[in-house]
Structures are given as structure tokens and as C-alpha cells.
Amino acid sequence: xxxxxxxxxxxxxxxxxxxxxxxxxxxxxxxxxxxxxxxxxxxxxxxxxxxxxxxxxxxxxxxxxxxxxxxxxxxxxxxxxxxxxxxxxxxxxxxxxxxxxxxxxxxxxxxxxxxxxxxxxxxxxxxxxxxxxxxxxxxxxxxxxxxxxxxxxxxxxxxxxxxxxxxxxxxxxxxxxxxxxxxxxxxxxxxxxxxxxxxxxxxxxxxxxxxxxxxxxxxxxxxxxxxxxxxxxxxxxxxxxxxxxxxxxxxxxxxxxxxxxxxxxxxxxxxxxxxxxxxxxxxxxxxxxxxxxxxxxxxxxxxxxxxxxxxxxxxxxxxxxxxxxxxxxxxxxxxxxxxxxxxxxxxxxxxxxxxxxxxxxxxxxxxxxxxxxxxxxxxxxxxxxxxxxxxxxxxxxxxxxxxxxxxxxxxxxxxxx
Amino acid sequence: xxxxxxxxxxxxxxxxxxxxxxxxxxxxxxxxxxxxxxxxxxxxxxxxxxxxxxxxxxxxxxxxxxxxxxxxxxxxxxxxxxxxxxxxxxxxxxxxxxxxxxxxxxxxxxxxxxxxxxxxxxxxxxxxxxxxxxxxxxxxxxxxxxxxxxxxxxxxxxxxxxxxxxxxxxxxxxxxxxxxxxxxxxxxxxxxxxxxxxxxxxxxxxxxxxxxxxxxxxxxxxxxxxxxxxxxxxxxxxxxxxxxxxxxxxxxxxxxxxxxxxxxxxxxxxxxxxxxxxxxxxxxxxxxxxxxxxxxxxxxxxxxxxxxxxxxxxxxxxxxxxxxxxxxxxxxxxxxxxxxxxxxxxxxxxxxxxxxxxxxxxxxxxxxxxxxxxxxxxxxxxxxxxxxxxxxxxxxxxxxxxxxxxxxxxxxxxxxxxxxxxxxxxxxxxxxxxxxxxxxxxxxxxxxxxxxxxxxxxx
Numbered sequence: 001x002x003x004x005x006x007x008x009x010x011x012x013x014x015x016x017x018x019x020x021x022x023x024x025x026x027x028x029x030x031x032x033x034x035x036x037x038x039x040x041x042x043x044x045x046x047x048x049x050x051x052x053x054x055x056x057x058x059x060x061x062x063x064x065x066x067x068x069x070x071x072x073x074x075x076x077x078x079x080x081x082x083x084x085x086x087x088x089x090x091x092x093x094x095x096x097x098x099x100x101x102x103x104x105x106x107x108x109x110x111x112x113x114x115x116x117x118x119x120x121x122x123x124x125x126x127x128x129x130x131x132x133x134x135x136x137x138x139x140x141x142x143x144x145x146x147x148x149x150x151x152x153x154x155x156x157x158x159x160x161x162x163x164x165x166x167x168x169x170x171x172x173x174x175x176x177x178x179x180x181x182x183x184x185x186x187x188x189x190x191x192x193x194x195x196x197x198x199x200x201x202x203x204x205x206x207x208x209x210x211x212x213x214x215x216x217x218x219x220x221x222x223x224x225x226x227x228x229x230x231x232x233x234x235x236x237x238x239x240x241x242x243x244x245x246x247x248x249x250x251x252x253x254x255x256x257x258x259x260x261x262x263x264x265x266x267x268x269x270x271x272x273x274x275x276x277x278x279x280x281x282x283x284x285x286x287x288x289x290x291x292x293x294x295x296x297x298x299x300x301x302x303x304x305x306x307x308x309x310x311x312x313x314x315x316x317x318x319x320x321x322x323x324x325x326x327x328x329x330x331x332x333x334x335x336x337x338x339x340x341x342x343x344x345x346x347x348x349x350x351x352x353x354x355x356x357x358x359x360x361x362x363x364x365x366x367x368x369x370x371x372x373x374x375x376x377x378x379x380x381x382x383x384x385x386x387x388x389x390x391x392x393x394x395x396x397x398x399x400x401x402x403x404x405x406x407x408x409x410x411x412x413x414x415x416x417x
Numbered sequence: 418x419x420x421x422x423x424x425x426x427x428x429x430x431x432x433x434x435x436x437x438x439x440x441x442x443x444x445x446x447x448x449x450x451x452x453x454x455x456x457x458x459x460x461x462x463x464x465x466x467x468x469x470x471x472x473x474x475x476x477x478x479x480x481x482x483x484x485x486x487x488x489x490x491x492x493x494x495x496x497x498x499x500x501x502x503x504x505x506x507x508x509x510x511x512x513x514x515x516x517x518x519x520x521x522x523x524x525x526x527x528x529x530x531x532x533x534x535x536x537x538x539x540x541x542x543x544x545x546x547x548x549x550x551x552x553x554x555x556x557x558x559x560x561x562x563x564x565x566x567x568x569x570x571x572x573x574x575x576x577x578x579x580x581x582x583x584x585x586x587x588x589x590x591x592x593x594x595x596x597x598x599x600x601x602x603x604x605x606x607x608x609x610x611x612x613x614x615x616x617x618x619x620x621x622x623x624x625x626x627x628x629x630x631x632x633x634x635x636x637x638x639x640x641x642x643x644x645x646x647x648x649x650x651x652x653x654x655x656x657x658x659x660x661x662x663x664x665x666x667x668x669x670x671x672x673x674x675x676x677x678x679x680x681x682x683x684x685x686x687x688x689x690x691x692x693x694x695x696x697x698x699x700x701x702x703x704x705x706x707x708x709x710x711x712x713x714x715x716x717x718x719x720x721x722x723x724x725x726x727x728x729x730x731x732x733x734x735x736x737x738x739x740x741x742x743x744x745x746x747x748x749x750x751x752x753x754x755x756x757x758x759x760x761x762x763x764x765x766x767x768x769x770x771x772x773x774x775x776x777x778x779x780x781x782x783x784x785x786x787x788x789x790x791x792x793x794x795x796x797x798x799x800x801x802x803x804x805x806x807x808x809x810x811x812x813x814x815x816x817x818x819x820x821x822x823x824x825x826x827x828x829x830x831x832x833x834x835x836x837x838x839x840x841x842x843x844x845x846x847x848x849x850x851x852x853x854x855x856x857x858x859x860x861x862x863x864x865x866x867x868x869x870x871x872x873x874x875x876x
Contacts, residue, residue: 013752016448017744018491022531022554031463031509031529032435033490039443046442051455057439076745 001223001260004091007084008048013077014041020071020081025340026064029357035064037071037081044088059092063350066358067219068307068340089221102220102346109181109212110225119185122155131156146390153386153395154187159406161192162413167290168202173242177205178233178277180248181212182379190247190379193406194280200409201290205245208236213251214258216345223261230258234266237273244273247280247402249306249378250345253313279309280402281377285318289325289405292412296328297404302371303331304362304385305338306378319377322401326408334365341376341384348384356387363388366396374398421480422460425504428472435461444505447490447497448552449839450755452803458485458499465510467585467593467624474622475591477504483871484589486618488529488557493756494837496564496617500872506622508559515625517542521599522630523582528559528623535628545633547574550833551744562623565615567833569666569697572791574631576833578614585625586613589864599627612859617835618870620863634699637665638709639733642716643690643723647671650692651767653719654790657696658763660715662708667791668695671770674743674785674798681749682742684735687723694790695740697733740787743798747785750800755812759819761828763793772822773797779818780811794832821846836874844875 018038021027026035033039043061046052067082075081098106108114125131131152138148175198183191191207198205211232217225237244246252255277258270301323310316316338324331342348342358362385366374374385374396382398389396399407426434435441441457459482464470477484483503490497499505512529519542526535532553536546549568550556556566562584567576583597597603597610613620644650647669654667670678670693675686686693694716698708713724727733747754761769770786773795777784788795797819801808820830820843830840830847844853857875860867 009752013748015450015748015754016446016490017552017748018448018489018555019552021489022533027509031507031512033443033461033507034440042443042446043439049453052439052442057437061439074745076748078749 002087004044004084004087005048007087010079010084011041011044011048014038014079015077016042017076020075023070023073025068025070025342025358025361026066026354028361029354030064032064034061037065037075037079040065040081040085040088041079044084047088047091054092054095056096059089059096062089062092063347064354066307066340066342066344066347068344069311070307070340073311086219086221089219090223091221093221093223098220098222099350101349105346105349106217106220106222106225109216110229112211115181115185122186126155126157149395150383150386150390153398154383157187157189157192158397158399159189159192159196159403159410161188161195162410164196164199164409166202167200171203173203174238174240175203175205175243175245176237176241177207177245178210178213178251179207180246180251180379183248184210187379190400190403193400193403194245194247196406196409197284197289197402201287210236213254215250215254218254218257219345227261230262230270231266234258234262234269234273239269239272241273241276243283244277245280245283246277247377247400248380249279249308249313250380252277252279253308279313279315279318279377281309281318281322282313282315284402284405285321289322290409291325291327292408295408295412295415297326297408297411298328299372300330300332300370301373301375301404302334302366302369303337304334304341304366304374304376304381306376306381307338307340307344309377310338315377319375319401322405323375326404329404332369332371334369334371336361336365341381342388343380343384345380348387355384356391359384359388360391361388363392363394367392367394372396373404375401375404377401418459418480421476421482424476425460425462425473428476429462429464429469433463435463444487444507445499447487447492447495449493449495449498449837450753450801450803451495451498452809456498456500457502458505459502461505461507463507463510467587470506470587470622470624471591471593473504473506474587474589477868478590478866481866481868483868484622485870486528486559486563486622488560489531489552489555491552491556491560492564492837493758493834494831494839496835496837496870496873498838500838503868508557511624512557514538517544519544522632523599523627524630525625525627526558527625528562529557531555531557532561539630540633543633544630546580546628546630547571548577548580551741558626558628559623562614562626563616563618564833564835567789567792567794569668569789571833572667572789573663573665578611580629581610581614581626582629583627584610584613584623586621587624588621589866589869593624597627601629615835617837617873619860619874620869622869634665636702636705637697637699637733638705639727639736640696640698640709640712640716641693641725641736641739642696642721643687643693644719644721645691647692647770648767649719649721650694651770651790653694653716653721654766655764656715656719657712658791660711662698662711664696664708664712664791665699666695666697667789668740669693669766669788669790670695670740670743671786674746674787677746677750677785678739678742681746682739684739684742686739690722695736743785743787747798747800750783752802752804753800755799755801756834757797757799757816757819758794758831758834759823759828760792760794760832761823761826763791765826765828766790766793766795769795769823769826769828773819776815776818776822780815782808782812782815789832792832793828838873841874
């Protein structure tokens, strides 16, 4: 495992050209030199040369990074700020620990019991009609309206699972599906959709009882928890699978880091499974998925690129291809489609004002397209998109491409009936 | 000091006044390679209005604190370095385009707006702001005014100074004045506007600028021509200009630069050649075609071995990609890059490049030589490691020789980066004593306490 010191040459070679300012969403929102990678490299160089202490101030600055990798794309010196900042957070974690909020989130994600309790509570909230009562009350009380609407839109189960009759011959491929915590415990719509779409196309899916992928722990610098989660997940998967399917952009991008953190006995398995991990959009684009005749979803749709999908997994043409293939969809591109939505895991909790400012920019770009539906490839981006839209008093349906495809299949079933 | 900071906080609010050691450390540099020298400011302020800037200067004046204005911090001559501590005014939040006036062909902007953002906004209105410093994605109009920045297109269109009609300026004691105005013609008194342009933050802080715009050229075409000797390339430049053709850009790339670009960003440059010219012509569709053909035949007559002309926007972008990748490529050669900025009369370019190559060999230094050949502005980009004391000593000697050569050939110290702290020691060689005296007297009038960007320009 690399340490911060191992990056000293990378940190030193930043030429201070400042080009990172042009793409950094946090800089755009704050105007602070400490927000941008150039500033962070200067500070980290100070740490490595004993001019600055890794104190509370430093950990606050290290939190001012979305990890979106936008600056890495064209850094003249090709410095991967995101990777270095995570190492620096680990360094800070060992000295300063982490904030209560982060600790709270990570420890809950680490507890199956707590997650299942949350799942149960949300399910009662949905089914008992409390969700409607909350909506009703929020309508009357203005300061509650926004947060309640955003919350309810995030947990609403828009797509229910229904067993599908395959339209293609059974595939022999062994597929394991990693749904991620949000899809597993908070909103099952995406998970339902993946099951529907795969079944329809003749694939069987196996969903082991996974734990959190470890992304939140890794980005907070808590490598101990990350390691535990990585090893537990590896234990749950067979070596001889053909595909490890992910739909959450963040969960999908973490696998490449498993091999660096796990014990030696897990390393080969980690490498092997990383090579088999594939995002659902890429998977679907490569199989010739079923398109029903005489069924349409009539809507103008735009797409937001999750950072963890475009810049970490190089998946950005595939979701667009899927959307364009769905009959009835009029696809429109938004400006700055690949700019971060502002959520970035715990960033939105630690820096709510900055996160909101970034989400507002995203919402402006969405609204400019006059689309009726926003599509994206990550459940946590959905939060950012609806946060931003809520500022403009707009509630828009936000779906992953696979959800729209599942809707199309369900609609066809209904038409036939 | 503490009272001053308290006053600043009461004017700007606590969150806009930064005093922690880490924050000060973040504002101790710009894009200039400083090595391990550290010049910490005492406090950083982020104003959002002219009135706030004025209040900041009143406080600075009262407590005699140095004041350094900072835009994107991309200066290459140490212009933003707080040599004597003091207050850094970071103008990142004053970044609005206030008005694009299509009827009068002008716009009004705040100093923190990035040049590219401004260009995009005016081009949407069919207008054009030509100065294009290479870091235009981030570098600001305020910084452009302070340094009178240039760029490739300035050969045809002139530099920042040719596009500033009027300024709103906060003086050292906090007084707000306006210079120039909205008119192209203006001979009412001394031209204070032009005095401020290029004054590197030593005379006042610009808080608003009125810029002249021109209609956007209808069409563009880019050529790249490869030559087996740099003399032929330079002669072709003279050939083009003496044929009374004014391309928008006339960029020269030397052999080693081409090799370096190809190493990191392969685009098919002819590395077997000694030099290449990147020439962009613009104007109406017909004139662009005619100019491109004439330039092609002139380059041929100077023994160009290979000429490529863009047929569409993509091909044009590909050619520019190669030129624009040069800095990134040099940055990958070693840990640090230092970009120098000498300028000589146009016909002295081959001599200057030969001399630079000779000097670099003499001091065993690695440099990619590129530049705006049309206006005699040459940028050797040195790949170095600042931690290597021996290399740095050799570099300093080489730079001394470089500027002596530029001056001997009738050129000067800087075409577009400015003097800042790194070149102030050469000022006496470049200017006569009386000129420097006059400049210093002007400085005295504007800034009697010497608080505005102290230690810059004059040694």
C-alpha cells in the first residue's frame, strides 16, 4: 500500500500553472486557493518537508475536494490529485481521526443490522401512507417543503419487481450483481430494474448478501474499515464468475482499489474480480438488448455523467446509446454534462453550502435543456440532481438508463394484457 | 497588525478574511518557480465589490501594510508574490461580466473574470476579444491588465493594452477614480488608462474595466509548415510579412520542442525537421482561402518540406492541439518548468534562437524553444529541478546571458509576462537612468507610502 511519502515527487512536480482552477467545481463555488489541487499540493509539499503540521486545519482543507478527477484530465504534469488527497486523508485520519458525521455514516454503513433497520423503517414509511402525510404537511410548511420533497423523491419505489418471461434463450453466463447500499436498503427501484432487464434478456442474476463497497471509508481515509469491507465482499463471490455487475458508479469504481488494500491471500482474487467488474450500462450496450415493438416512453431525456462512471470507469457513450435506443425518447445533451453534481458521498454533509452551490449549477444546465426526465448512472448523483432542482422548486423524475428500460418492458407487459 | 485584521473582518465578514498559517502558505506562490523560498502574506482577503476594495486599501494605508492584488495567480515573473508580507487581495469573487454592448462594440467586466469566459460571452454576441495568453482558461482580465498580456493572436490584433478603453481604479489611499471611458477617441489629458496597463499592481487596484471589442472573424484556417533549418522558417516569416499578409498567428516550434511533444502527445509532427511554423489566417471565407494559398507558396519558396492545411475545424484543432500541448510536454520532462520571455526585432529571430541554443549547450540545460515568431517573442521553456543547486546556478547564468543577448540585438526583457520580481535586476540594463527616475516619481505620486506590490519592477 502506497503512503503519502511515496507521492512526494508527484506532489513536488506540480508546476503551479493553475489550470486546475478552470475545472474545479469547489473553486468555482468558493474562489479559494486552498480549494484547488494546486493549493493542496503546495500544502502537502509543506507537510512532507515539515513546514506544515497535519492538524485540524489541514483536514478541513483536505475535505474540500470532491474527488471528481476533473483536474486530472488535463493536468499538464498528469498528477492524480484524487488519489493523492485520499492518501493525505488517511495520513490525517491517523493523526486527527475523522469528524463525528463521517464516523456516523461509515459505522452505519458497516452495520448490516442498522442498514436493515433503516430498510424496514423506510418500507413502513412508504407502505403505511406516512409518505403522503409527510408530503401533505410539507406542502403547508414552507421550510419543510424542499427537504421533505427531496427525501421522498429519493425513497419512492417507482419500479416494482415483477417476474419476467425471457425473450431470449437462457444465457449460461454466471453473473453476480452488486447492488450497493442505496439500491439495497434505501430505494430498491434500480435493483428491481436490473433484475427485470436481465431476466427479460435471458440472464440469471445472483445477489449475495454484500456489505458496503468501502468507498465512503476509503475516501475518508479510514483504510482499516475499507480493508475489512473489501475482504468480506471478496469472500462472498466465487472466483469462477463471468461478470461482476455494478450499477452504482461509485461502487463500480472501488473494485480497482481492492487489490492494493487486502491481505496477500486475497490479492489474486481481487485482481481477478476487478477485471470482471463491469458497469450495467457497458454490459447492456455490449449485449444486443431486447427492444419491444409498439411500446414507447415518450419523453425528452437528458443525461448527467457521474464522475465515478466517466472519469473512473470510462463509461459515458454507453448510457447515451441505451437512452437513444429506447423508442420514444428524445435525447438532449446538457451543458457540462460531466461536471460533478456536488454530492460526492460525505462531501455534501461536511460542506453543505458548497455542495448546494455546485448542485444549483448542475440544475441550471438541466433546466436549460427543457428535458422532462434526467437520467444518470449513480444513486448518489440522484441526490445532487434533486437537491439542485429543489432550489428552483422543481421536482423532476430522475432515472438510470436501466430503470427506463425496465419501465419500457413493464409497459409492454401491460399493453399485452 | 491585529487591529488591521480586526478592521478587515468588520468590513468583509470573518469568512472572507483568511489568516491561518495554512491559508497564508497557499497564497505564498504564483506560477513562478521559487524553489524553497517562502514569502508568506499576513492576511488574505476576498472582496466582492469596489467599495470593499476601497475599504481594504484605507486600512492598508492606515497601517502601512503592503497590498498585492491576485487574480488566478498564473504570473510567471513573481508578480503575485508577497515579498514583504501584507495583504493579498484575491479577486476570484469579482468575476462578473457586467455588460456586453453590441452597439458600441465594448464590454464592462470585473477583474476576476477569466479571459476565456469573457471571450466565449462576447463571441456569442458575434464579437471578439483577441488577446489570448496561453493560460486563458484561468488567467484573468485583471491579471492581463496588470501585465499587459499578449498571446499568439497579438501579432495581428495587438496586446491587452490595445483593448482597454477605461478603468475603475482604487488608489493606495482607498480613493476610487475612473480613467478613460467608453469612447475610442479620448485625448482629454494624460492617458492614465495606458499608464495603469502593465503597471503590475504597483499604481492601483483595477476593480472594473471597459474593453474594446471587434467583430468576430467569419472564418479561420490553420497551416503547419515544416522546415529543415530554423533560418528557413524565420525567413519564411519575414517573407509572409513582407508580402503584406497579416496572419492572426505566426508560431514557431523548434526541433526539440517537436520531439518532446511527440514523445507525450503524438500528433504526427515531423521530428526529422529543424522547425515548424503554425500559421492561422482569419477573415472572410474568400480572403482566408487566398491568404492560405499565398502563404503555402511563400513557405515553399523558403524550402518548406511539408505543408499541411486544415480542411475543417477538426484538422485545425488537431494542429493547435500540438502547439498547445508544448507546455504540458515540457512539464512531463522533469519536475519543474521555467518559461522565459525574451523579445527581439523580428529579423533577429534566427540569431536569437541560435544564441539560445548555444547558451543552453554551454550551461548543459534542456529547453524547448517556441514562440510567437510574428512579433519576435521567444519562449524557451526550461525543464529543471529547482532542488538541484548546481543546475539552478547554471540556469541563472544562462538567463543573464539570454537577456544580455536580447538587449544587444535590440530587443527587451519581456514581451508579455512582465518584470515582477524575477527580472527587476535587469531593468537598469534595459532602460536609461532618467526613464527609471521618471517611473519612480510616478510611483511616488500614486503610492507615496510604497504599499502597492512592493519590491516589483524596480530593483
